[in-house]
Amino acid sequence: MLARPLLAATFAGAILWGGFASAAPDQPLDSTLGPLEVTTVADGLARPWSLAFLPGGERMLVTERPGTLRVVGLDGRVSEPLDGVPEVYATGQGGLLDVRLSPDFASDRLVYLTYAEAGEDGKAGTVVGRGRLSEDLSAIEDFEVLLRQQPKLSVGLHFGSRLVFDRAGDLFVTLGENNRRSTAQDLDKLQGKVVRLNPDGSVPPDNPFVDRQGARPEIWSYGHRNPQGAALNPWTGALWVNEHGPRGGDEINVPQAGKNYGWPLATHGIDYSGQPIPEAVGETAEGTVAPHHVWEVSPGLSGMAFYDAERFPAWQHSLFIGALAQPSLIRLTLDGDAVAKEERLLESLGKRIRDVRVGPDGYLYVLTDEADASLLRIGLAE
Structure with a gap:
């Protein structure tokens, strides 16, 4: 566990750290490929998201969803909150959400963030912005907004949102439909969309709706519900997105330019009330793209990462996805682009998994979703 607060200490220049924790002893857990090693790197995190x-x-x-950004070390040290982070709408599912480094971070030190922002009427929407990480790691400087989800419609639900840079340096952003189902089909709104931007927030001239009157030029694909996981397939370069269904029907999609992914016209799920989705015509709908992969019972999908590191060859060509409703880490074995097998990991921990990333050392790093949450390092026992 995170040690009780210590006297402020300096680390990596002028950064102030509020405490630290040594990694906990490895916990043996089973998998089909042998025992896992699960190590607590740090805890005491407040609803971490990415x-x-x-x-x-x-x-x-x-x-951290309440609105703080921290630096966490592999030695367990957790920094004080960084200055310069924008004010967030920390209500319901809203707050400070995704974080991604610029592809040119070594030279520009730019950090991209998504977060929920309140409007004048109290409703909120997702925002994308960027700022420069200070040399001493204590602040985000010169933060600027690149995109605001318009109109603002959320009262605390379905913000998305993940950031992915593709091989060309274009920025993809997933945007939830704010629990306003029909807006996912409205091309004049940014609800229920995947958008594609240049790194500075401008619109690529070859986006599919640039020249269509009444359509937002930022849109790449539409008909999405609440996409909370996205990653670039390292073998094909394609963007993959996962999204929450309603009651059933969680999906993986591979969004293509200008395509409609169905919500709410096509779904494998029903409303939380147990009634059909009013707009749905069935599991498929004319003019929409069927899911690449679907769960009839919703795991509650969140962050995801493809595994292409050399450290654990048995994990090669796996896709890892955090699950919230059925707390676990899902491992999908891929045969090309097809999902060949599924395995649920970490179920015995009983922890909701919010995010998963592959570290430079080839281990998986996952964030649990709790008020007092943990950063875990996961590998196969060697």
Whole structure:
């Protein structure tokens, strides 16, 4: 566990650290490929949502949904909150969400964030912005907003949102439909969309709806519900997105330019009330793309990562996904793009898994979803 607060100490220059924890002893857990080693790197985190490794692989940025961004070291040290982070709407599922480093971070030190922002009427929407990480790791400087989800419709639900840079440096952002189902089909709104931006927030001229009147030019694909996981397939370069269904029907999609992914016209799920989704015409709908993979019973999908590291060859061509409703870490074995097998890991821990990333050392790093949450390192026993 995170040690009780210590006297402020300096680390990596002028950064102030509020405490630290040594890694807990390995906990043996089973998998079909042999025992796992699960180590607590740090805990005491407040509803962490995402992480991004800094160059060198010894430290990472971690977002906490109440609105704080911290630096966490592999030695368990957890920094004080960084200055310069925008004010967030920390209601329901809202707050400070994803974090991603610029592809040119070594030269520009830019950090991209998504978060929920309140409007004048109290409703909220997702925002994408970026700022420069100070040399002493204590602040985000010169933060600027790149995109605001418009209109603001959420009262605390379905913000998305994940950030992914593709091989060309374009930025994809997943945006939830704010629990306003029909807006996912409205091309004049940014609810229920995957958008594609240049790194500075401008719109690529080859986006599919740039020249369509009444459509938002940022849109890449539409008909999404609440996509909370996204990653770039390292073998094909394609963007993969996972999203929550309603009651059943969680999906993986591989969004293509201009395509409609169905919500709420097509779904494998029903409403939480037990009634059919009013707009749904069935599991498929004309003019929409069927899911690449679907769960009839919702695991509650969250962050995801493809495994292409050399450290654990048995995990090669696996896709790892955090699960919230059925607390576990899902491992999908891929045969090309097809899902060949599924395995549930960490079920005995009983922890909701919010995010999963592959570290530079080839281990998995996962964030649990709790008021007093942990950062775990996971590998196969060697």
